[in-house]
Amino acid sequence: MSETRWLSACEQEIWRAFMSAVDGLTDQFARQLQRDANMPYTYYEILVALSEAPDRTLRMSELAGARGSSRSRLSHAVSRLEEAGWVRRQNCPTDKRGSFAVLTDEGFAALAAAAPGHVTEVRQRLFDVLTPEQIAQLGDISRAIMRGLGTPTQPPCPER
Amino acid sequence: MSETRWLSACEQEIWRAFMSAVDGLTDQFARQLQRDANMPYTYYEILVALSEAPDRTLRMSELAGARGSSRSRLSHAVSRLEEAGWVRRQNCPTDKRGSFAVLTDEGFAALAAAAPGHVTEVRQRLFDVLTPEQIAQLGDISRAIMRGLGTPTQPPCPER
DNA sequence: CGTGCGTGATTGAGAGTTCAACAAGTACAC
DNA sequence: GTGTACTTGTTGAACTCTCAATCACGCACG
Numbered sequence: 001m002s003e004t005r006w007l008s009a010c011e012q013e014i015w016r017a018f019m020s021a022v023d024g025l026t027d028q029f030a031r032q033l034q035r036d037a038n039m040p041y042t043y044y045e046i047l048v049a050l051s052e053a054p055d056r057t058l059r060m061s062e063l064a065g066a067r068g069s070s071r072s073r074l075s076h077a078v079s080r081l082e083e084a085g086w087v088r089r090q091n092c093p094t095d096k097r098g099s100f101a102v103l104t105d106e107g108f109a110a111l112a113a114a115a116p117g118h119v120t121e122v123r124q125r126l127f128d129v130l131t132p133e134q135i136a137q138l139g140d141i142s143r144a145i146m147r148g149l150g151t152p153t154q155p156p157c158p159e160r
Numbered sequence: 161m162s163e164t165r166w167l168s169a170c171e172q173e174i175w176r177a178f179m180s181a182v183d184g185l186t187d188q189f190a191r192q193l194q195r196d197a198n199m200p201y202t203y204y205e206i207l208v209a210l211s212e213a214p215d216r217t218l219r220m221s222e223l224a225g226a227r228g229s230s231r232s233r234l235s236h237a238v239s240r241l242e243e244a245g246w247v248r249r250q251n252c253p254t255d256k257r258g259s260f261a262v263l264t265d266e267g268f269a270a271l272a273a274a275a276p277g278h279v280t281e282v283r284q285r286l287f288d289v290l291t292p293e294q295i296a297q298l299g300d301i302s303r304a305i306m307r308g309l310g311t312p313t314q315p316p317c318p319e320r
Numbered sequence: 321c322g323t324g325c326g327t328g329a330t331t332g333a334g335a336g337t338t339c340a341a342c343a344a345g346t347a348c349a350c
Numbered sequence: 351g352t353g354t355a356c357t358t359g360t361t362g363a364a365c366t367c368t369c370a371a372t373c374a375c376g377c378a379c380g
Contacts (some may be wrong), residue, residue, distance in 0.1 A: 034368095059358090060358075060359065061357090061358065061359080064359095071358075071359060071360085072359085072360080072361085074359090075359060075360055075361085076360090076361090079360090092358095095357095095358080097357070097358040097359065098358065098359080099358080099359065099360095
């Protein structure tokens with residue numbers, strides 16, 4: 001067990017600013033979605049992932065793995081989304097253990113209704129307050145963090 | 161209601177990288193604390209705030225306001241922390257409605273035990289994977305976001 | 321005074337997440 | 351084939367957070 005490398009005053013200030021910003025952002029987005037679309041943020045993400053999949057269908061595992069979600073959490077969430085009529089479960093014919101989650105038309109409609117408000121919020125709270133340089137820097141920083149966490153990353157966007 | 165300004169492919173890629181990074185980080189920190197110190201991240205933050213206050217004591221409201229927490233959440237959390245013996249409630253003599261939360265010696269000890277692991281994690285997952293320039297950029301970006309959210313910000317650190 | 325209104329804090333119910341345990345199915349060696 | 355180990359997905363209990371309701375108190379105004 002080696003000596004702890006504490007944060008300098010500078011580092012600590014940056015760390016706290018970062019956490020405040022992130023907290024504030026996620027809180028803002030979560031509230032906006034809950035208020036305007038009556039869905040928690042994680043459910044929105046599930047609907048987005050399904051809407052982009054072929055046939056709007058994904059295996060439960062893939063859906064869980066795509067976002068950093070646990071199988072258990074996803075199972076509970078999909079149960080809820082099923083009650084809402086936004087998602088439907090379907091058995092996998094080739095692997096009898098497996099289940100598919102399928103986005104229903106109602107689910108797609110709910111997502112389409114929720115998206116504009118959410119995107120507007122993201123634009124206002126994030127992109128509009130940063131300069132183009134800062135936006136590019138944020139992309140690089142995020143990818144570096146993801147690499148540090150072992151998350152696979154896509155190559156950065158082509159030059160602006 | 162004006163037209164929605166959607167995100168470009170570039171912006172969306174940055175947005176998703178950012179959310180993945182943030183999610184991964186907070187998840188990592190939360191798990192590390194839960195595993196090694198048996199406390200949720202928000203409770204850790206409460207202990208930190210108390211440990212820095214004069215007499216390790218704060219009004220419930222101040223404690224809630226300091227972090228973006230609701231009174232209700234804080235009340236529940238302090239009840240838990242009280243059961244653990246880490247915090248103690250104390251009546252306010254000048255305002256009989258008020259309560260103080262006081263960090264106990266056990267609480268301070270628990271915090272002291274948890275801090276090294278947490279700081280090490282923050283250093284490894286965040287500061288070690290970024291260049292000094294990126295760290296400074298992250299500070300500026302975070303402050304810009306906070307301003308956009310209406311959160312008061314401290315002036316940035318003196319030049320490195 | 322005392323009535324009314326705003327504030328500080330708590331409570332309980334409902335919703336989401338986590339964790340461990342479990343059932344069911346598949347893969348693979350022997 | 352059969353047994354063992356791993357994977358997929360679900361479940362229930364415990365825990366945290368949110369929201370609305372509530373209680374107790376302070377403060378100002380008639």
